Amino acid sequence: MRALQWDGIDKLSVNTVPDPRLINSQDAIVRVRRTTTCGSDLHLLGGYIPFMRAGDVLGHEFLGEVVEVGSDVRLHAVGDRVVVSSFIACGRCWFCRQELYSSCDNGNTNPALTETMWGAAPGGCFGYSHALGGNAGSHAEYIRVPFADVGAFRVPDGVSDERALFASDAAPTGWMGADLGGVRPGDVVAVWGAGGVGQMAARASMLLGAERVIVIDRFADRLQATARHVGCETLDYSATSVSAELEEATAGRGVDVAIEAVGMEAHGRGISGAYDQVKHQLRLQTDRPTALREAIYNTRKGGTVFVLGVFALAVNKFPLGAVVNKGLTVRGAQMHGQRYIPMLLERMERGELVTEHLATHVMPLEEGPRGYAMFKEKQDGCLRAVFTP
Template identity: 45%
Template structure:
């Protein structure tokens, strides 16, 4: 089969690889009908995540049709169209029973590597390094889905791939990022990054009742998307002082909550903070901290810092500000399964825009390497890439 594979930093290729096979009674094999390139995939492309191996199949935003099941009495049946969350869940461990699906204790077959890195195992993820299980991803013609009786959702009748594809990751991730802000109605929420996750975080904050939503961005296409999603104010971080503008917009009070929807792919923005961050990158192998530092500074005392943006290693955090301002910080990979049903209902009710984000579509994985490059470099107005394979 064809698949998009990682071969090193900035080296993504469309390879011919072996078709997946059933390995366990709980497995299913799906024929991928749609998949997408995620901003988190760029972390892999840039070499920012450890334990990648040449030839690893990429992709964690995918869905498709079940073509083989591991057991005759499997919960899923041949012909079912399913959405596959990016994290794999056993459904049996304490974390899964608590609804903390992203930290499932049994699905990461390389859990001992996560223990060395983080102290405890984390969930297995599709297409996202051997630290998270080394499972092949979904930017491919076929995928083996382990523990498929737990996390995947059968697509409701009448819903298209375009309606539900982003339930695999970025819509639940943006929603969880907004939900973590403890929005009760009338708040000011500032969102760093109006890429795919930021786009859904803005829509989600609006749905949850935020009164003012400030998007911090500089790419024109993403600024337009932020406005369409419901941002009431835009700050261009390359031409404006983000902290001073947020104080101005909030009449000196600061944002009630802030969302770092960028993570370790942050650009070193103009200004002293960006310069310091860029210097640190050269001297110490830390991940890019500028957005997180900027968000912590801009939130009001007693506010919430929500971090759906991905970090994979050490980051210098201003604990002085967190302690002295009495901040609450909330983060984590997304507990996708928790959100599938309620977010599907929002889509069915027409409360969420699922299509405007997509700028580039393809039916051919061989175009993948060029589309990865366009998405990374934000050229040709590229805001999101989707492959419709069937």
């Protein structure tokens, strides 16, 4: 089969690789119909996640058709159209029973690396380095799905491929930020990042009853798409003071919930931005926390900051004093997709959650390297590149 492989830092190619096969009785083989780039993939592309090997197949957000099932698969049959959670979970361990699916004890078959770095291993993820299991990714014609009865979900007939695709990762990640961030009716919510996940976090906040939702970014096309398709307020941080605008919006109090949807390669301005960039490039810190710092400073006393962006290890000048003295709750998680995907598919079917606008550039898998270049450089208003194997 054909697949998009990581060949080294900023190097991708499409090649012929072995077809996947059933390994365990709970596996399914899925023919990929749609698979999309994600901002977190850019951390892999740029070499900021140091556990990639040449030849690894990328991709973790996808939709497809079941073509083969293991003997213990009960909920799926050949021909089913399914969307698959990007994180792999067994559904039976203690963490899965608490609906903390991305913390599954059995989804990551290579836990030693992350146990050393973080003290415990998260679950496995498709196409996201050997630290998260070394699983082949979805930028391919076919993919093996472990624990298929737990992680794959049948797509309602009334939901298009283009809409359902983003129920794999972007929509549940965004919803998790609003849900676990504790968004309540009447809240003022600020979201840093107008990419796919940021937009979904904003829409989730609105559906959970927030009175005002403000999305912060610097790219005009992304802010325009957010205003048009999500329907919330937007703020261009390159043209104004974020702190001043949020103080005005909250009568000086600060936002109730801040959602950081940028991650380890956040862009910054001024001295602090230059500081983060230099330290990151010299590998004196592994992550740039520019947006996270701003979120902490602009959250009201007693408020909540939820970290959706991917961070690898350590940051400098983390404002712990602000967290403690303002009485903030800071939470973060990888995406508990199995917890949210069924509900999101229902909302998609009812038209409450629209996602197809995120697929700004749809192209054959063979054009994967070009799609990633457009996505990384944000060329031609590329919000997401979607590949059709």
